Amino acid sequence: MKKLERYLRHKGYVTYNRSYPSTVANVERSAVHYINSALANISRDEISKIHFVTHSLGGLLVRYYLTHHKIKQVGRIVMLAPPNNGSEVAERYRDHFWYRWMTGAPGQQLHKNDNPLLNKLRPLEAEVGVIAGTRSSDPWFNHVFKGEHDGKVSVNDTKLSEMKDLITVDHGHTFIMNKRKVKRHIVNFLAHGDFYRSQQRKHLYDLEN
Template sequence: MKRLETYLNKKGYVTYNRSYPSTVAGVERSAVHYINSALANISRDEVSKIHFVTHSLGGLLVRYYLSNHKIKQLGRIVMLAPPNNGSPVAEKYRDRFWYRWMTGVPGQQLHKSNNPLLEKLDPIYTDVGIIAGTRSSDPWFNHVFDGEHDGKVAVADTKLTEMKDLITVKHGHTFIMNKRKVKDHIVNFLATGNFYRQQERKPLLNTSES
């Protein structure tokens, strides 16, 4: 997320880029610990709103945190490729040794069916924009998807009922945040609550008489 952080700085945003061990602790523990830590490092006098820009599992951390805590200065939220409704990859492979070894505790919380974590997350009480990828960066998982996906998460599984806007981009899951178009979409949503879409030019009608 470093390139995105630099870009947002140039656009005038005060940023705090918080990483976390995404394969160690569960979503509940990481959400409370790391988001509280991030908020403690933000001077509330310097900012009027606190926005969140998340990637992948980070979206679930924010959803869990906001289901249990209030942020008075909460602004808008942009989620990049979030597994809001789980992932077919986790659904199919969560019992496999290699999957458990690679993804740790959080990997066991991303399955789609009968998921206690997803079932207890409340609707988010602010503007949410979602950017989903449609080009696979993990072709070895392509066979587990039916519709559009980014290699790890299906576009359909990124959606939230309360989302204000969703836009798709032809990029894969892992490095979606580094694409210039994605950065522009993020800035536009933070400023306006909607993603930028270039207006299509309509053909001119020739009304002159022959």
């Protein structure tokens, strides 16, 4: 997320970019520990809004945290390729040794059916925008998907009922945050609450939704 962090700073945002061991602790532990750590490292008296920009599993961390904690200054949330409804990859391979070894505890929390983690997440009260990829960055998983996907998550599984906007981009899962178009969409949503579209395309989107 370093390139995205620099881009957001250039646009005038104060940023805090924190990596975490995404294959070690489960979603619940990581959400509380690392988001609390992030909040402790910003001067909340000097800012009006706290926005979140997440990639992949990070979206679930924010959803879990905001299910159990209130942030008075919470602003808008942009999720890049989030497995909001699980992933076909996890559903198919979570019992396989190689998958458990590569993804650790969080990988066991990403299946689609009868998922206790997803079932207990409440709708977000903040404005949420989702950016989903439609080009596979993991072609060896293409066979598990029926619809559009980014190699790890299908477009349908990125969706939230409460999301304010959704846009798809022709990019894969892993490096979606580095694409110029994606960065522009993020800034537009943080500023205005929707993703950038030409007036004609925006009108068509409003009619369809």
